[in-house]
Amino acid sequence: MEKRDKIYEGKAKIVYTTDKAGLVIQYFKDDATAFNALKRGTILGKGVVNNRMSAMLFERLGRARIPTHFVSTLSDREMLCRRLDIIKIETIVRNVVAGSLAKRTGLPEGTPVRPPIVELYLKSDPLGDPMINDDHVRMLKLATPKELAWIRRTALRINAVLRPYLARKALLLVDFKLEFGRAGSKLMLGNEISPDTCRLWDAETREKLDKDRFRQDLGGVEEAYQEVYRRLAAGK
Numbered sequence: 317m318e319k320r321d322k323i324y325e326g327k328a329k330i331v332y333t334t335d336k337a338g339l340v341i342q343y344f345k346d347d348a349t350a351f352n353a354l355k356r357g358t359i360l361g362k363g364v365v366n367n368r369m370s371a372m373l374f375e376r377l378g379r380a381r382i383p384t385h386f387v388s389t390l391s392d393r394e395m396l397c398r399r400l401d402i403i404k405i406e407t408i409v410r411n412v413v414a415g416s417l418a419k420r421t422g423l424p425e426g427t428p429v430r431p432p433i434v435e436l437y438l439k440s441d442p443l444g445d446p447m448i449n450d451d452h453v454r455m456l457k458l459a460t461p462k463e464l465a466w467i468r469r470t471a472l473r474i475n476a477v478l479r480p481y482l483a484r485k486a487l488l489l490v491d492f493k494l495e496f497g498r499a500g501s502k503l504m505l506g507n508e509i510s511p512d513t514c515r516l517w518d519a520e521t522r523e524k525l526d527k528d529r530f531r532q533d534l535g536g537v538e539e540a541y542q543e544v545y546r547r548l549a550a551g552k
C-alpha cells in the first residue's frame with residue numbers, strides 16, 4: 317500500500333490518500349488539544365496507544381456486525397481505512413454523568429445514566445461543537461431521518477458491545493464520542509475509539525484513565541494511556 321497525498325491534518329491525526337481510490341491511511345500523532353484547542357500539549361506514546369486500541373475495538377465491533385472504516389493495521393501509528401464522507405455530527409453515548417453533562421444538568425459526576433443516552437453535537441471547530449437535536453440535523457441537512465435513526469441505534473449497539481468488554485478489563489466506560497460517515501450509500505463508524513474520545517475509569521477505584529488527566533492537569537497522563545493499553549492487550 318503506497319502512501320500518497322495528505323488530505324487532512326487534524327488535532328490528533330493525519331489522513332493520507334493511497335494508491336487505492338477507496339482507501340486512506342490514518343496516522344496517529346502524539347499531539348493533544350483540549351477545550352477547542354485552547355490547551356495544547358504532547359502525550360508521549362499516545363498515537364501508538366490510540367492506533368492499537370482503535371484497531372482492537374474496531375475489530376471487535378466488526379465481529380458484532382457493526383460496520384467500521386477499519387481495514388488493517390499498517391504500523392504502530394498507521395491504520396488503513398475505507399475513505400468516508402464524514403457526517404458532521406459528533407454522537408456521544410453516556411453511561412455515567414461526567415464532563416459537560418454534569419455541567420449542563422447539575423448532577424454529580426459519577427451518577428449512573430440508566431438507560432444510556434445519546435447526544436448529538438455539530439462537528440464544527442469554529443462554533444465549538446454546539447449540542448444539536450434531530451430537528452437541527454434535518455434543518456442543516458446533516459443526515460436524513462433514516463440515517464439519523466441508524467446512527468442512534470448503532471451508537472447504542474456499539475455501547476452494548478464495548479461496555480461489557482471494557483468491564484472485563486476492569487474499565488468503566490463512562491462516555492464516548494463517535495463519528496460516522498458514508499462510503500457510497502453505506503454508513504459506517506469512522507475516526508477512532510481511544511482514551512482521547514472515551515472516558516474510562518478504573519472500575520474499582522474510579523481513577524480517571526483518559527484524556528481528562530490532560531484536560532484537568534491531573535498528572536500521570538502517559539501512564540494512564542499505557543495502563544489502558546496494557547489492560548486491553550492482556551489476554552485480548
Ligand code: C5P
Pocket residue numbers: 406408414415416417445491492493512513514515527
Ligand atoms: O465534554 P463532554 O462531557 O461532552 O464529552 C463527552 C465524551 O465525548 C468524552 O468522552 C469526550 O472525551 C468525548 N469528546 C470528544 N471530542 C469532542 C467532545 C467530546 O472525543 N469534541
